[in-house]
Amino acid sequence: MILNTNGLFAGHFLEPDSYFMKRPHGRDDWLLMFTLEGAGFVNYHGVQQICKKGALILLTPGTPHDYGTMKNHTWQFVWVHFPSTLTETNLLPQEGQLFVNIENESIQERIHLAFARILADSRERGEYWFELCCSSLREIILMMAQKSLRKIDPRIEEVLRLLSQQMREEIRLDSLAQTVGLSPSRLSHLFKASTGYSIIDTLNRMRIQQAVMMLADTGRSASEVCYDVGFQNYNHFTNQFRKWQGMTPSMFMKNLRQ
CATH class of the missing domain: 2.60.120.280 (Regulatory protein AraC)
Incomplete structure (x- = not known):
């Protein structure tokens, strides 16, 4: 003691x-x-x-x-x-x-x-x-x-933790499912029921949230940030940014400057 x-x-x-x-x-x-x-x-x-x-x-x-x-x-x-x-x-x-x-x-x-x-x-x-x-x-x-x-299944908590830790990496559904002891289809269903989003939507939302902070605070370009947060294709990054932020990265940067 x-x-x-x-x-x-x-x-x-x-x-x-x-x-x-x-x-x-x-x-x-x-x-x-x-x-x-x-x-x-x-x-x-x-x-x-x-x-x-x-x-x-x-x-x-x-x-x-x-x-x-x-x-x-x-x-x-x-x-x-x-x-x-x-x-x-x-x-x-x-x-x-x-x-x-x-x-x-x-x-x-x-x-x-x-x-x-x-x-x-x-x-x-x-x-x-x-x-x-x-x-x-x-x-x-x-x-x-x-x-x-937040009442959530501990297996879904673990998947959320893994997504946040491995955000920049390629995420495989079968690997996540094996880690938490579920089939891929069961994991997909349980994850959506628990969070309201699919696994890929959750991952992309995490990446875009991180991208927003980096664009606002680091001075890095949108193309640099795209790869920093795990996207391998800039067009895909732009589409996801518009989906979650309602504007493109260039519009976001323009608003910041103004």
């Missing part, structure tokens, strides 16, 4: 099935917990949440709660208590708790790394360590809020 005088302290526990913590009056700070392996439970106001790998739970100050391991299970989890000074994010629940189950392994790893940075910065106590901890904590809370607002 890491304890400090700024009201932020964190830890990484691996507990046997006899572990139990009871707080009938809650605490005067926030508690954020993330399950890495095994199984535990959290009770609050008579509601029980089972916490397995990927479970992320946030308890508000003053919430009576208890938590512990499930019978015949160990529970490995990371946690952080933090002060109410972080509520300026406007993403924290007003009362009770917020619980989300992170099924996407890439997002699980990102959250785990953010917790690891909190623990490391707390230990090192370098310059601005508290601000660095708060930055990592905000990252987790933002991902938690995003997950709670």
Whole structure:
């Protein structure tokens, strides 16, 4: 456990099935917990949440709660208590708790790394360590809020992540489908139902959004930006730019100059 005088302290526990913590009056700070392996439970106001790998739970100050391991299970989890000074994010629940189950392994790893940075910065106590901890904590809370607002199949979340990471590359539907364990036809149907767009439309929209930022801020020409964002044909780039922006790249640049 890491304890400090700024009201932020964190830890990484691996507990046997006899572990139990009871707080009938809650605490005067926030508690954020993330399950890495095994199984535990959290009770609050008579509601029980089972916490397995990927479970992320946030308890508000003053919430009576208890938590512990499930019978015949160990529970490995990371946690952080933090002060109410972080509520300026406007993403924290007003009362009770917020619980989300992170099924996407890439997002699980990102959250785990953010917790690891909190623990490391707390230990090192370098310059601005508290601000660095708060930055990592905000990252987790933002991902938690995003997950709670956008209910989407974790396989589609993974495809969206892959599209954003591989935007400049040639994308193959069969390869994406194999990665997430679906047939190409099933993936296409599920993706469109979840996002409202086809995979190719989503990819092209990402590319054009990036192109708009580059044209506005980098001083690069439209022909350079075309290849920077992954298009191999300038005419195709122009057509897609008109589709998503309602004007050609040259018209967009003219408007910027004016």
